[in-house]
Amino acid sequence: MVNNVEIEGILHAAPQTLTTSNNATLCKLFLRHVKTYTNKFKTGEKISFVPVTTWGPIAIQCKDFKKGDTIKVTGTIEFQMWEVNGEKKGQLVVTAKSVALQSTI
Numbered sequence: 001m002v003n004n005v006e007i008e009g010i011l012h013a014a015p016q017t018l019t020t021s022n023n024a025t026l027c028k029l030f031l032r033h034v035k036t037y038t039n040k041f042k043t044g045e046k047i048s049f050v051p052v053t054t055w056g057p058i059a060i061q062c063k064d065f066k067k068g069d070t071i072k073v074t075g076t077i078e079f080q081m082w083e084v085n086g087e088k089k090g091q092l093v094v095t096a097k098s099v100a101l102q103s104t105i
Helices: 056-062
Strands: 005-011 016-019 025-038 043-055 070-084 087-101
Touching: 025 056, 025 070, 025 087, 043 056, 056 087
Parallel strands: 043 087
Antiparallel strands: 005 025, 005 070, 016 025, 025 043, 070 087
């Protein structure tokens, strides 16, 4: 089964870099993707917010990104679940295979 994601957007928040208990480096990014659309009635924008998780060397690279940077992410999509005070929660997350800072003109 194919599970590939490629998305470009703007960092909505500063990256969060963490070190796990087994010394793995993890960086969490929150990407804002804006899609412009036009139909016969109007032109508008659809905004999506996408959580991205990076590991290892990619996470180390991402820690230098800043809120407002435009980045391109390639990776896979996963459903992550956790529990808070007995309540189960979950969300779709992109796990990055590569992340590139895009130049702005």
